Amino acid sequence: MKRTSAFQPHSVEREDRADGTILLRSKHELTKPVARTGDWLLKWADKAPDRVFLAERSGAGWREETYASVLQKVRAVGSSLLARGLGPETPILVISGNGVDHGILALAAQYVGVPIVPVAEQYALIHGAHGRLREAIRLIGPRMVYAVDAEQYGEALDLDVLQGVEIVCSRPGSRSVTAFADLLKGDNATDPDAAFDTVTADTVGKILMTSGSTSSPKGVLTTHRMMCVNQEQLADALPFLRARPPVIVDWLPWNHVFGGSHNFNMMLANGGSLYIDDGKPVKGLFDRTVENLKLKTGTLAFNVPLGFGMLLSALEADRDLRRRFFEDLDLIFYAGASLPQEVWAGFERMTYEIKGEIPLMTSSWGLTETAPSAMMQQEPAPRSGIVGVPVNGVTVKLIPDEDMRCEIRVKGPNIMPGYFNDPEKTKAAFDEEGYFITGDAMVFLDEKDPDKGMRFDGRISEDFKLQSGTWVRAAQLKLDMLSRLAPLASDLIVTGADRGQIGVMIFPNVAELTREGFALQEDGGAYSCELLQGEIHRRLSERAREISGSSALVSRAIVLSDPPSMPEGEMTAKGNLNARKVLTRRAALLERLYIDNDPAVVTI
Structure with a gap:
């Protein structure tokens, strides 16, 4: 299928050190940024x-x-x-x-x-x-x-x-x-x-608070250099940004690096227009997003996977909106967890029907501390979940384990100088060579060909061992389970550290369950519903027949009746679960999960 968007082809230099460490960097030169x-x-x-730079809803139109x-x-x-x-x-x-x-x-x-x-x-x-x-x-x-x-x-x-x-x-x-x-x-x-x-380039332009999903929030010192360099890295990878001014209709919050640095600055750096979407991909607010898109559509579409899933349904129901949404689109870009493959395929199908060609559908990887993009899949990808190769000017250090799952560290001009008023955490954030220690893991799509890119494989800190000593890759397993349990589950926690079996604590999609007629009965912080438990049992059993090995076998589940609490720290402002907080605050429910005769627990 023909692609509409120009991109910089991957061209990666790989250096293998004697200690097994791997360095990756782009062979392309970084365009000189403004200061x-x-x-x-x-x-x-x-x-x-x-030219319009910023716009927001005002009455029936836009300011x-x-x-x-x-x-x-x-x-x-x-x-x-x-x-x-x-x-x-x-x-x-x-x-x-x-x-x-x-x-x-x-x-x-x-x-x-x-x-x-x-x-x-x-x-x-x-x-x-x-x-x-x-x-x-x-x-x-x-x-x-x-x-x-x-x-x-x-x-x-x-x-x-x-x-x-x-x-x-x-x-x-x-x-x-x-x-x-x-x-x-x-x-x-x-x-x-x-x-x-x-x-100057070293002047601090903003301080962004980390989400606090794995530790207490920290203030990331974000310099002008970081922001300006990162936009050149993005435009080097996606030259269509420089070819014509981009337009976005975007809700992503500016307190987060994706919306506030990546998207906002992308419009400013390339003479684009940012129409602020005052809707959100949540019940009661997404209708406003659809209304805004009927007034204005963009050349780029940024969202989280949940948002794209809701948007796909809206576009399927409205042919005129579907046509206008896709007719001038250069890019579909998701961030956060991997985009479900069925959503990916749905967007490919729709845009091909409208245009006879497909815009670049892609993602990248980075953190608040990296401004954010440090790796990008700028070539067309065969499926979702691929985060690509280092952007120009960034060197990636990979520390592989015996399974070639690599801890990733990064160095480059888009990396933060440190945390606000916290020299100890700043020192601990960098290794002896000055690489930022991200705590994330990556795997090669093809170890022999780094140009094919890498896949995000979770956070090192989220992994745990079963009593048998078997390692469980919790982040990747969580994505698989969310796909298996869709649309019953809105989110979940993978459990099993120092236990004999893997379990899941499920936050349900109550609206979907109610629509499907499940009679939910609360039982001490969990839902007890024979019909729902039977459906979960069926899906877990079906999955168990398809896999081998205890490292991925989920054999028990419990459905939580209380949603995650932001005041108690169970959920961050970005909507991410803080697994440690959930497991600590709901320790009694975690214990119930491993009781075989508990009426709220599903076992296979």
């Missing part, structure tokens, strides 16, 4: 002043801001920040989600050398998650806090840890806070362009 994010804004405000208008407002807000004495040591905390004013504030802060710190809006909106917000505030010590709406975020803005901190809101309401409109007035006594001249 600061403001350089992009100046460029496009000059070359395409009337659109051009490159010229954004630059004017960035300079005005930047001068207001300088007038308040803000600088490199006085971060600005953002507690609300994506929005045009949020984007202008972030760019203004970066323009004059003030770090911006976006955190998950759930921390402010969910009363029980205020502990997470307090933790971030105490770590960062902000001089200013921004929220889009003073009333909506009022409870969080009243926290005692924000006493004496200037509060800025786009919609102040009746509260005594600074209106964002006041920042837009600027201050003639300061010179934002003079401040911009002092900003």
